[in-house]
Amino acid sequence: MSLPNITQPDYHPLPSPSAGGLQGLFNMVHSFLGVVQPNDFPTDFLTRLINHSAVITNPEVYKEALRYETGFLVCAVIGLLFVIFVPLVGLFFCCCRCCGQCGGSMYQKQTKNMNCKRKALFASLLAVTIILLAGVICAFVSNQRVTQSVDRGFRTLNNTMDNLNVYLNSIPQEINVLVDSISVPLDEANKSLIDIGDNLGEKIKAHLGEQVYRALNSAEQLLRVTSNVEQELYTVNNSASTLQNLQKELDVKLTTVRDNINKTLTDCGSSCGDVSVSNLKPGANLSTVPDVKEALKLINNLKSTDPNATIVKARKTLDDIPQKVSNQTKKVVSDAQGQLQRVKDQTDNIPGTFSILNALGNASQFMNDLTKKANEYEPIVATFDGYRWIIGICLCCLVLLIIVFNMLGLLFGALGLDPKVMPIYRGCASHSGGNFLMTSAGFSFIFGWLLMLLVGLIFFIGGNTYTLVCQPWANGRLLEFLDTPKLFPDLNLTRMLQLNNSNVTLSSLYNNCQSNQPLWSSLHMDDFIHLDKIFNLSEYTGDIDSTLNKINVSVGSTELLNENQKKHMWDLSKEDGPLHLDFAAAQKQLNQNMIKLDLSTLEKQLRDLAQKTPAVRKELEDEANELQQIQTWVNDNFPPKIRTLNSSIQRLQKNLPQIPVLVNSTLLQMEEAQTFMKVQTEEVIKNETSAFVNSVVGFFEKYLDWAKSMITGEVGRCGPAAWVLDSVNTIFCNYLVDSANAFWFSLGWCTVFLLPNIILAVRLAKFYRRMFMDDFYEDDDTEPMELSRQSMFKMPRAELRD
Structure with a gap:
């Protein structure tokens, strides 16, 4: 909340006491x-x-x-x-x-x-x-x-x-600024009431959701992992089944060609005794891939309970808290806004409680009359x-x-x-x-x-x-x-x-005003004006407090996981359960050759033998071509399926160990969150409501502290x-x-x-004026002799002289 500052008026400059060179x-x-x-x-x-x-x-x-x-x-x-x-x-x-x-x-x-x-x-x-x-x-x-x-x-x-x-007129204006500034806390309080859903509801949601969201996030992570595991299990199941069928088909093909080659070699006689097809049979045992149907069944059992829907519902319950708070507090908010208007009406009467403003008005009128009279003279x-x-x-x-x-x-x-x-x-x-x-x-x-x-x-x-x-x-x-x-x-x-x-005396007032002190301290106004009484808004803020304390919010309850969902999760967490799959033997077999005997080598032997035995040449060449076809068929069908199966097995080996840990962690967090919501929801709502009420009332407390500090420290600086x-x-x-x-x-x-x-x-x-008589000349060798060109003697009489 930002309250305005009191600015000092602009004044004419003071007369300079300069002596002007004197x-x-x-x-x-x-x-x-x-x-x-x-x-x-x-x-x-x-x-x-x-x-x-x-x-x-x-x-x-x-x-x-x-x-x-x-x-x-x-x-x-x-x-x-x-x-x-x-x-x-x-x-x-x-x-x-x-x-x-x-x-x-x-x-x-x-x-x-x-x-x-x-x-x-x-x-x-x-x-x-x-x-x-x-x-x-x-x-x-x-x-x-x-x-x-x-x-x-x-x-x-x-x-x-x-x-x-200007100074005397500025004091009522400054008081009015203080009074008008009540609109700041009123607007802030009104804004808080209008946005009570965001201000109160969001805090309740944040406090409750801190633990609940953590449990829900853990459950969602578990479901993501189980979903990935399910996909990989399906891939392993399908790939293994396909490879096993292909291996059966390969066994039939190898058996047929082996029998034909043995018959041809028998007809060939001793010259073909060096060729042996006894190892012409499948090499890897693909039946060692573990059966994943039970594991898929457990995952499907969990999915059938639709835990995602339960999690979405729980999230929605939390996300709807702000709107619920807004809907459930409409009447209380309306009553509180009425109390705010009463506070506004009360503060409008504050200037009338400062009796000194009347005296300052009289002083201003006296100064105007004095100035007018001085100008007349x-x-x-x-x-x-x-x-x-x-x-x-x-x-x-x-x-x-x-x-x-x-x-x-x-x-x-x-x-x-x-x-x-x-x-x-x-x-x-x-x-x-x-x-x-x-x-x-x-x-x-x-x-x-x-x-x-x-x-x-x-x-x-x-x-x-x-x-x-x-x-x-x-x-x-x-x-x-x-x-x-x-x-x-x-x-x-x-x-x-x-x-x-x-x-207050003239001396004390003058000394304080010389340092531009506020009127409050200069006139010792605390002796006869009680700000706590003038700014006594406790009655109205108390009404606001009691009105807002009637807020009764119910956010509802939700079940984070039902018992059936918990049971299926526990089934996934068993260490010796269906999810405990060992793919070591299968991986070993998958890394072996699909045929024990190298068909390319056997094919070359048969073609070389056909060149030496014209009697069975055609049969040996046909059988060599058939071996070549089998090799091509094996290369086209087995490697892609084996790579897919290997990749799925590797991902399963990474994800399957996480499931028991995630299950245990999720169930523990869910249990704690469920307990917290059942036990602490009302307490959280009560505490957050109290904090909200205090914040609304706090706007007025901050305003009152500011107004008092302005009056005692800023208003009417009497310089x-x-x-x-x-x-x-x-x-x-x-x-x-x-x-x-x-x-x-x-x-x-x-x-x-x-x-x-x-x-x-x-x-x-006398040194400049013309004399009427000469001075006598003195000589050491002669007697004094007076020289005169005018009469030496005149009868004394009054006369004007130049």
């Missing part, structure tokens, strides 16, 4: 957040807070929350200081510059290490600019990845929900994400603008500067480069605090989301927290899935349920949170590097 950046963000927030997930605090055991107005609650958020608070304080002091410092710096202080005076002292200092500042600012450029590139990519994540998130969510729907989310993308691009462009001013300043300054030219004679390109650097510093002062404010806000939200949601989600602490008893009543799986007396959480984790954490965190991290590092950018840009700008 894994290094993500690792940096994770490491930074790990330093900022090294505390474990606050399970106890959140539990007390949610259960209202911790009063939110209690200062201790705030202290505990602040202790947990210490790292974020430190970063927030640093960011707040940055937001406050950067614009304030920028304002003071601007005022000082306008007053000619803080490097605002257009005067540059010329020293020997001036070129080295300029190159060092150039290299440092270039390095800072490259770092800013790397950061803004990462910010651009991260900003774009957030948008892609939103778009991919909805598609992935739809695919995930489709997978879950997709345009709104996409719209707001568009705004977010524009804001992100603008923020990146602010940093990019500063980088552009840096690059222009470095480019124009480096290309336009002539180190040999006095500062007041610097070219326009060099002066423009310095102005670009000052512009870069100005924009850094203007936008740095704004960038830090936005970075701090996104950092606080994204960082806490990662540490409070994504990180504990990845290490399983979040599920353990959600499993806290009575913390979230709506997340009670026992109630949601209608699992009575089950201790797709775990894939839902994994997919949501991928969408939310890998796509959105990591991308958002990468964005603020990139902007944050750019914002931090704006400080060295300001310092280096301001310092380097």
Whole structure:
């Protein structure tokens, strides 16, 4: 019996958590957040807070929350200081510059290490600019990845929900496959009942016929041998009789010719005295062939009882057993087929006993509603994400603008500067480069605090989301927290899935489903579902068993050999009976010459003598011709008959010894077979009927074992349920949170590097801008002398300078 396998549905592929080349950046963000927030997930605090055991107005609650958020608070304080002091410092710096202080005076002292200092500042600012450029590139990519994540998130969510729907719908289908598979044992059982003649009758026939057929085969072999022996006996009898008659005729012929030759030789006188015909008589004594009539009589006596007919009848009795079984069990088979239909009706009700199927149906409907609602919000989310993308691009462009001013300043300054030219004679390109650097510093002062404010806000939200949601989600602490008893009543799986007396938790269910375990073990369904009770077909299989046990088969009886046949067989087995024939003497005689005297030699003697005795020539020649005719007659008649007789004797010598052995063996086997049929027939029928009934019921037992193993080991492999959480984790954490965190991290590092950018840009700008005053020249042999082409003194006043 071949039962079907349960095949798993086809699902959409899982979303890849690939970082798309940003894994290094993500690792940096994770490491930074790990330093900022090294505390474990606050399970106890959140539990007390949610259960209202911790009063939110209690200062201790705030202290505990602040202790947990210490790292974020430190970063927030640093960011707040940055937001406050950067614009304030920028304002003071601007005022000082306008007053000619803080490097605002257009005067540059010329020293020997001036070129080295300029190159060092150039290299440092270039390095800072490259770092800013790397950061803004990462910010651009991260900003774009957030948008892609939103778009991919909805598609992935739809695919995930489709997978879950396919999975939830597949469970009832798999249960239906199990239930529908009852048709396999039903069909097998029905087929066995329809072919009961072959299935039961043939086995009864084989069991009974094993010994009976062996006895019948032995009897048939005996009859074949006796038939062959009979033919050979007839041949021996006829051949011997014919040869004896021919020998009598030969004796007459030899006597007549012998008398004639003796008379002729007497008339011939002394000249013919050398020829003697005294041995002209038959040589072999064919009367020594044993009489086989008694043996033929015994065989004919056995044949007259027609044992072949008895054997044919016995074989027919056995061969008719399958048809008899089929005819005698029609009513029982009909009743059993009715019981099979009751089994079919009972199994049709099995799906209704799995209450969890209703819960799964509700879950499927809930997931459909959730997907529909999510799709309704997709345009709104996409719209707001568009705004977010524009804001992100603008923020990146602010940093990019500063980088552009840096690059222009470095480019124009480096290309336009002539180190040999006095500062007041610097070219326009060099002066423009310095102005670009000052512009870069100005924009850094203007936008740095704004960038830090936005970075701090996104950092606080994204960082806490990662540490409070994504990180504990990845290490399983979040599920353990959600499993806290009575913390979230709506997340009670026992109630949601209608699992009575089950201790299933989100963590245990997720862990089992990650390894694609079946629902039976994942939900501990053996605690509240008893398969033996659901698949309790014993009542119906018991009815089938009791119905089939009413089978009452009678195969009839037959006599393998009657007493008369046995008696005649025993007569054939007597060692000293008529079949004990000795052909040795006859064979010896058959091998001798039929005539003692050689007729050819005598004929030659007579012809030679006729040439010498003209008086009796004619008589001697006639007698020689007569001898020649006798020799021809003997050659034509005796050898074929003798060969036939010899062949028959040889075959008889081979077959006759077999008959007593075959008779004894056949009678013994017949006796045993007859006894076996009389004593064991009912037992054989009973045993084979019981085996047949067990085989029919065994179809259902095999089905039940298969169905239970499928339910406990294959039905509802819940990998797709775990894939839902994994997919949501991928969408939310890998796509959105990591991308958002990468964005603020990139902007944050750019914002931090704006400080060295300001310092280096301001310092380097003085090496490129055109000065208003020359530097004085120092000589060891002369007094210092200041060279000036402009007024050395001006009244301090606020003015704008280039």
